[in-house]
């Protein structure tokens with residue numbers, strides 16, 4: 001799918017602020033794809049659609065999680081986690097994207113998963129470091145992303161888990177498992 005076609009589709013689904021974030025993720029993901037040997041076209045499409053479901057009503061997302069037999073424990077955790085797996089489902093169903101690498105990158109862009117594919121890592125990290133992000137620690141991850149993608153991934157997981165713990169929030173098991181996988185792998 002052409003970039004302009006994809007952007008027009010996603011623009012209707014999200015706020016202007018989220019659209020600008022999406023453009024940032026797209027540009028960052030393409031750069032990382034070129035650096036690490038991923039198909040930049042796949043990075044472009046995955047980035048454009050990664051937050052497709054971000055503004056779907058919670059009830060609709062909940063119903064999709066139940067009907068599509070997604071992990072039911074998702075419902076016990078922050079609803080912010082839901083737009084990733086629900087997004088992968090809706091992007092296939094409503095937009096007609098069938099590329100499994102692209103759908104996987106959308107599905108795992110919030111929690112990560114152990115042993116992530118290259119495209120999944122690129123979207124996870126690009127989502128964290130795109131130029132519109134300004135939280136503490138982001139600059140360190142930006143630098144790591146230019147030298148070692150796994151180290152950048154691990155640092156963004158650590159930062160996210162610490163951030164959630166400071167806010168007294170539960171951490172979804174996949175996020176912890178992803179962190180453990182990459183810390184045991186040696187960063």
Ligand code: DGI
Pocket residue numbers: 051054077078080081084109110111127160164169170171172173175176
């Ligand atoms: O959609 P974005 O804001 O671009 O970023 P995202 O999809 O990576 O994260 C969405 C939100 O989900 C963010 O506020 C942090 C939160 N989050 C990420 N991992 C976990 C989590 N929340 C919980 N409760 N548990 C997690 O493991």
Ligand code: FE
Pocket residue numbers: 050051054083084109110
């Ligand atoms: Fe997201």
Ligand code: FE
Pocket residue numbers: 109110124127128
């Ligand atoms: Fe993220």
Ligand code: FE
Pocket residue numbers: 021025050051127
């Ligand atoms: Fe995002």
